[in-house]
Amino acid sequence: xxxxxxxxLRVLQETGxxxxxxxxxMHVVQSAVSRQLQLFEDELGSPLFVRKxxxxxxxxPLGQQIMAEVSRINQAKLNIHNIAQDYINSERGIIRIxxxxxxxxxxxxQPIQRFRExxxxxxxxxxxxxxxxxxxxxxxxxxxIAVCTERVQDDHDLVTQECYQWxxxxxxxTNHPLSEGDISYERLARYPILTYSFGxxxxxxxxxxxxxxxxxxxxxxxxADTDVIKTYVRLGMGVGIIAAMAYDALMDKDxxxxxxxxxxxxxxxxxxxxxxxxxxxxSRQFIQELLLAAGKSQ
Amino acid sequence: xxxxxxxxLRVLQETGxxxxxxxxxMHVVQSAVSRQLQLFEDELGSPLFVRKxxxxxxxxPLGQQIMAEVSRINQAKLNIHNIAQDYINSERGIIRIxxxxxxxxxxxxQPIQRFRExxxxxxxxxxxxxxxxxxxxxxxxxxxIAVCTERVQDDHDLVTQECYQWxxxxxxxTNHPLSEGDISYERLARYPILTYSFGxxxxxxxxxxxxxxxxxxxxxxxxADTDVIKTYVRLGMGVGIIAAMAYDALMDKDxxxxxxxxxxxxxxxxxxxxxxxxxxxxSRQFIQELLLAAGKSQ
DNA sequence: TAAGGTTACGGCGATCGTAACGATC
DNA sequence: GATCGTTACGATCGCCGTAACCTTA
Numbered sequence: 001x002x003x004x005x006x007x008x009l010r011v012l013q014e015t016g017x018x019x020x021x022x023x024x025x026m027h028v029v030q031s032a033v034s035r036q037l038q039l040f041e042d043e044l045g046s047p048l049f050v051r052k053x054x055x056x057x058x059x060x061p062l063g064q065q066i067m068a069e070v071s072r073i074n075q076a077k078l079n080i081h082n083i084a085q086d087y088i089n090s091e092r093g094i095i096r097i098x099x100x101x102x103x104x105x106x107x108x109x110q111p112i113q114r115f116r117e118x119x120x121x122x123x124x125x126x127x128x129x130x131x132x133x134x135x136x137x138x139x140x141x142x143x144x145i146a147v148c149t150e151r152v153q154d155d156h157d158l159v160t161q162e163c164y165q166w167x168x169x170x171x172x173x174t175n176h177p178l179s180e181g182d183i184s185y186e187r188l189a190r191y192p193i194l195t196y197s198f199g200x201x202x203x204x205x206x207x208x209x210x211x212x213x214x215x216x217x218x219x220x221x222x223x224a225d226t227d228v229i230k231t232y233v234r235l236g237m238g239v240g241i242i243a244a245m246a247y248d249a250l251m252d253k254d255x256x257x258x259x260x261x262x263x264x265x266x267x268x269x270x271x272x273x274x275x276x277x278x279x280x281x282x283s284r285q286f287i288q289e290l291l292l293a294a295g296k297s298q
Numbered sequence: 299x300x301x302x303x304x305x306x307l308r309v310l311q312e313t314g315x316x317x318x319x320x321x322x323x324m325h326v327v328q329s330a331v332s333r334q335l336q337l338f339e340d341e342l343g344s345p346l347f348v349r350k351x352x353x354x355x356x357x358x359p360l361g362q363q364i365m366a367e368v369s370r371i372n373q374a375k376l377n378i379h380n381i382a383q384d385y386i387n388s389e390r391g392i393i394r395i396x397x398x399x400x401x402x403x404x405x406x407x408q409p410i411q412r413f414r415e416x417x418x419x420x421x422x423x424x425x426x427x428x429x430x431x432x433x434x435x436x437x438x439x440x441x442x443i444a445v446c447t448e449r450v451q452d453d454h455d456l457v458t459q460e461c462y463q464w465x466x467x468x469x470x471x472t473n474h475p476l477s478e479g480d481i482s483y484e485r486l487a488r489y490p491i492l493t494y495s496f497g498x499x500x501x502x503x504x505x506x507x508x509x510x511x512x513x514x515x516x517x518x519x520x521x522a523d524t525d526v527i528k529t530y531v532r533l534g535m536g537v538g539i540i541a542a543m544a545y546d547a548l549m550d551k552d553x554x555x556x557x558x559x560x561x562x563x564x565x566x567x568x569x570x571x572x573x574x575x576x577x578x579x580x581s582r583q584f585i586q587e588l589l590l591a592a593g594k595s596q
Numbered sequence: 597t598a599a600g601g602t603t604a605c606g607g608c609g610a611t612c613g614t615a616a617c618g619a620t621c
Numbered sequence: 622g623a624t625c626g627t628t629a630c631g632a633t634c635g636c637c638g639t640a641a642c643c644t645t646a
Contacts, residue, residue: 001375003300004611020625029613034626036611044382053620054626062385069374069381069576076367076374077299083367084342087360278367302636318600330637332601351645352601 003077005040008033009048009070014140017049017056072276078141079278086280092121095283098134098143099126101225102201103269106246107164108147111286111293118289119282130224131199138274144283145273147290149202152272160272161287164294167261168206169244171233171252178239179256185263189215192238194229197222201243202267209264230255243267269294301375303338306331307346307368312438315347315354370574376439377576384578390419393581396432396441397424399523400499401567404544405462406445409584409591416587417580428522429497436572442581443571445588447500450570458570459585462592465559466504467542469531469550476537477554483561487513490536492527495520499541500565507562528553541565567592 008022015021019037023030041047048063049056059067085093099108104126112124127143129136131150137143138158146152152160170188172178178191189210195217196203203222210217220238223229226246233240233255241264247257271287273279279287306320313319317335321328339345346361347354357365383391397406402424410422425441427434429448435441436456444450450458468486470476476489487508493515494501501520508515518536521527524544531538531553539562545555569585571577577585 001301001378018625028611030625031614031627032612035628038627044379045386046382051626054618055620055624056626062382065381065385066378069377072374072574073371076370079367080299080364081342083363084344084360087363088343276370316600326636327638328600329602329639333603333636336602349601352643353645354601 001040001043003073005036006070006073006077008036008040009067010074012037012056013067017058019056074141075274075276079276082278082280086278086282089121090281091119093280093282094123094125095145095286096125096127096143097145097147097286098129098137099147100131100134100149100201101128101227102196102243102246103147103149104128106226106243106248107269107293108290111289114293115286115289119285122282130197135272138272138277141277144277144279145271145287147269147271149267149269150199150204152270155272157275158272159275160270161291163269163271163290165266165268166243166245167259167266168202168241168264169247169257169259170239170241171230171247171255171257172239173234173236174254174256176239176256178258183258183260183263185210185213185215188239188260188263189217191218192220193217193241194221194223194232194238195219195241196226196229197224200224201226202264205265205267206241213263299338299341301371303334304368304371304375306334306338307365308372310335310354311365315356317354372439373572373574377574380576380578384576387419388579389417391578391580392421392423393443393584394423394425394441395443395445395584396427396435397445398429398432398447398499399426399525400494400541400544401445401447402426404524404541404546405567405591406588409587412591413584413587417583420580428495433570436570436575439575442575442577443569443585445567445569447565447567448497448502450568453570455573456570457573458568459589461567461569461588463564463566464541464543465557465564466500466539466562467545467555467557468537468539469528469545469553469555470537471532471534472552472554474537474554476556481556481558481561483508483511483513486537486558486561487515489516490518491515491539492519492521492530492536493517493539494524494527495522498522499524500562503563503565504539511561 008026011022011025012019015025019033020030023033026033044066046062047060048066050058050060097108108126116124127137131148134143134146134148135151135155135158138146147163152158170178170183178187195206206217221229221232226242229240229242230252241260244257244259247255271290306324309320309323310317313323317331318328321331324331342364344360345358346364348356348358395406406424414422425435429446432441432444432446433449433453433456436444445461450456468476468481476485493504504515519527519530524540527538527540528550539558542555542557545553569588
């Protein structure tokens with residue numbers, strides 16, 4: 001057994017068990033990886049993959065168990081380099097933040113700016129993806145930290161930390177009937193609604209609140225992105241239910257915002273990272289910066 | 299980085315940071331390991347060891363952090379082979395039990411015999427050591443399972459499971475004054491005592507019980523081993539405080555045993571193994587057998 | 597001076613690349 | 622016939638062993 005065989009197994013999973021693509025990713029010819037896989041299976045004495053003809057189509061039960069250990073080794077291997085790098089120069093490095101559009105545009109700018117002032121040598125990558133994909137990014141070591149509202153709490157391989165709480169609001173053009181008077185489930189349900197795609201930015205909270213109250217929302221447009229929603233609201237297509245913090249007092253002067261805290265339960269945005277992933281000094285500092293911006297200093 | 303470098307770091311720890319001995323253990327010449335260590339440190343960009351002249355005398359702070367990851371890799375490496383082996387033939391293998399003399403002689407024989415009947419292909423090694431060393435044996439992968447009364451509960455890397463509870467008893471030659479009447483702290487404290495060495499087989503319970511009651515035991519001989527204690531009791535050196543189960547009705551007919559459950563709190567013998575250590579099918583079965591023998595079936 | 601560690605260099609073998617072949621969609 | 626995988630064989634590069642040298646108890 002050697003580390004490149006371990007690496008190969010990892011890459012094979014990423015490439016959907018395609019040896020040719022794995023070879024390409026590992027910068028060797030295809031025959032090399034083919035042989036390495038054979039050698040490894042011979043050493044273990046039992047195949048790791050189910051083959052259909054010559055193609056690999058699935059992991060064997062043994063393969064699945066082995067793969068869990070393989071991930072640990074890969075994780076530790078990455079950690080070793082990161083720890084060393086952090087030790088040599090804790091002022092320089094990369095931090096890869098996986099998050100959604102809304103967080104990237106309306107929450108992260110301030111903490112990122114403050115972080116940059118303290119750590120000008122750290123490059124910041126923002127990996128934008130759907131909440132579902134954010135978790136995958138972490139697991140595949142494509143991102144170090146995720147900032148995300150949905151879907152992180154169940155995963156036991158993740159450390160999660162509450163960042164801040166927020167609520168939804170409704171935005172509409174000026175002179176819209178909803179700009180006056182109390183807003184109830186019933187009143188809101190009368191209008192065509194524009195809001196987030198399913199699985200995004202507290203959308204599940206919106207759904208369930210109206211379901212519990214016994215009303216059906218007529219969602220005529222769903223987008224991943226607050227700005228898209230605002231655009232169509234401006235076109236008069238309906239009213240938008242968005243995260244309150246995504247209303248910009250300056251840029252959105254032409255829209256009216258009204259709070260929905262009394263209708264839709266608050267959402268919680270969390271910080272998540274892999275439990276066994278080594279976070280350099282500056283990454284831990286970045287998390288502190290996020291908590292600070294969220295008002296949870298310490 | 300490659301696995302033999304990782305292995306080298308492990309071996310270096312085992313040999314007290316001695317490159318020559320590490321080389322011997324790894325079946326290569328000394329210059330080879332010297333170079334591999336240099337290459338690895340160069341790759342990381344920072345030394346892992348504090349050197350005095352040319353000798354390695356300690357881990358650097360970086361080295362300590364790295365070493366934690368190294369252990370994970372080694373653990374996973376072992377697991378991979380064990381999982382494969384278990385998959386190929388779950389009827390054959392080795393199980394290494396670290397335990398003390400008392401357990402090996404008075405508790406393990408029955409469950410081991412029953413286990414052998416079910417798994418005749420599994421070889422059983424009993425690694426005898428002091429309770430302190432048992433834990434070390436687990437950590438150094440010299441043993442798979444420990445059966446032990448003391449010192450296992452605090453270690454967070456171990457999974458522990460209660461096996462059975464027992465209490466101490468006093469043994470003495472026939473016609474000894476203590477063979478008649480109630481036994482109190484005070485009465486017992488009048489005689490010279492022979493019992494287990496410190497850290498062995500519930501010795502701490504004996505100490506604390508008498509300390510709390512305000513009496514001092516005159517322990518004139520301490521041994522790791524019940525049989526040694528009995529031998530000196532037979533010579534008339536004093537009375538022995540031993541684990542009740544270590545009295546053999548047949549072999550020890552010449553000794554009188556009297557219960558001390560009312561004086562010394564019960565002890566609990568536990569089963570322990572490393573959290574991230576893969577236990578083959580038969581090892582899990584062996585644990586079941588231990589629990590069964592302890593009356594905790596299932 | 598013995599024990600522990602480093603450096604230089606030649607030889608060997610593991611692993612790679614090329615290439616030709618086999619199978620499956 | 623395009624994609625994917627295997628097998629054979631020569632070439633290469635990494636790693637080991639020998640050996641000479643350095644350093645400290």
